[in-house]
Amino acid sequence: MKKYSLNILLVIFVIGLLFAAYFRVIDGYIQIVAMTIGINIMMSTSLNLVNGNMGEFTCGHAAFMCVGAYISSILSVLCFGSKFGDPLLPAASVVIVFPIIILIGGVVAAVSSLLVSIPSFKTRDDYLAIISIAVNYMVISAIQNMDFVGGSRGFQGMKDTVWAMIDIFDGPWMLFWVINFTIFTVWVIRRFISSTYGKGVNAICQDEVAAEIMSVNTNKIKIINFMVAAGLAGCAGGLYAHIIGYVNPESFNILKSTEALVMVYLGGMGSLSGAIISAVIFTGLLEVLRSQAIIDVLLSPVTFIFPDWEPSAGVIKWVMIPLLLVIVMQFRSEGIMGNRELGDVFPKLKKFYRFK
């Protein structure tokens, strides 16, 4: 029972959510929020693999999301859209082909991660951070200059694929895929990091020299770790592109990378459950602070003193969230979970589930 309790709970939750979406118990807006949470979980857990578990500071994670988004969008339009001429594949095959398209996007993103992982053999810390920012800009500029994918105007037509799926069965398809890929991401990372093979990543973080001398092939482990992280971010990008139905290189700029970083540091470096929890909290906060009413209440003492000032929620939330980060770093600098998993923080929980 203990062995399967988490799986059973998860399956019940997923089926519940899908049914709720299918019978319109939850509306389209909640669905979008749920999907954004899923994407953010994928981004923060995958970045956590590099920044938390390996201890390298990279801040260009959105570059890999961008690669994944564009590759899977192009493939999706080629296969099922009419933008580049007739669809290559019959619309009936979309349910099988769609996850493959997303995975191919992830694989290409993983290969593109070599741009960061090969310099990381010799470079660490701040210098690698600069390289990763450079890679982020490289990817964005490259796509802005590719006219056949729309350049800086962006690229669309992926909704054809989603509609093809809805033609087969009228249900919340994208929610279904996002949930599956989110679970897949956490599953891959957990299994990788808990194996002796993956613990080599932690060894590199704690003492690279000792890792190398104790027979860990540090260069290979670094490449693999970057590839897993970038590949999963690529999958997240592919899904994001299909939810929105439109991608623009500017939406994967340094701000997006920073969002992922904030989630990792909020959750606690090297803690998988921390990354998940902080992704949920962060996305939730972004949505809650969108409401003008809440911002008005929160800022009522200030507007009482300065009656002329009319804060707008869209702007103020980007003051509130970084402020939250400042507060967290001041009073709990290790993040919410701080390098520990849920089971370590609440040992009693361990009686009820096993997560391996």
Added chain:
Amino acid sequence: MMAQTQTQTESTPVLEVRSLTQRFGGLTAVSDFNVKLMPGELTGLIGPNGAGKTTVFNLVSGFYQPTEGQILIDGNPTAGFKPHKVTSLGVTRTFQNIRLWNDMTVLDNIRVAQHYQLGYGFFHAIARSKRYRMREEQITKEAEELLDVFDLKRHAEERPKNLPYGTQRKLEIARALSSHPKLLLLDEPAAGLNSADAKELIRLIRWIHETFDVTIWMIEHHMDVMMELATQIKVIDFGQTIAEGSPEEIRTHPAVITAYLGDDNI
């Protein structure tokens, strides 16, 4: 684990270093260094500060590529090998300042050191294949056995940073031995130990030497430790070998005394 078979014949040296020279820019850290370690020997390497002792160890373990000269492990040249490759040939070492993975459990410290013989890759780990489960089980079992032998089993789930200094030393040596080395390089194992701990260390090293069938080469500043353990001692200064012989010979060797205490003809 202890019943390791010695494959090489008595005539091949475990380590042979031929005219090794290492230059860092204009500085010659090691020049024309030669050594031959036969299986089962316990040899010492001493010299004043900055003599190039650790550089020799770094060269042997593959951190530096020698400017000139050859290093043969069991008769195989190691030119161009990365440290992890050299380790898989059967050479491990400890460090002057203890380098354990402080946030991993003691058991994991031993387990991760098995990377050279892991026998499965990324996809096996993700799929939790049969081979993965078999190897993980084996690795854990062997690691637990090793901890048991070293009397560290009660610390298995603790983090090394919370252990006393002497125990950390012991764990580092245990971790080095977990990869079944033919040659163990100990870089100042008694550094920072008090005299009681140093005595304990002498017993430990002697016990390891007898039980594990391993050749040991150590750098040490504590002369009592060195005199007690080593059968052969090599003395280097400014990268050059100035003396070698038994502890008794070294103690009275004029060149060694000059190197350590200075020349009185100023």
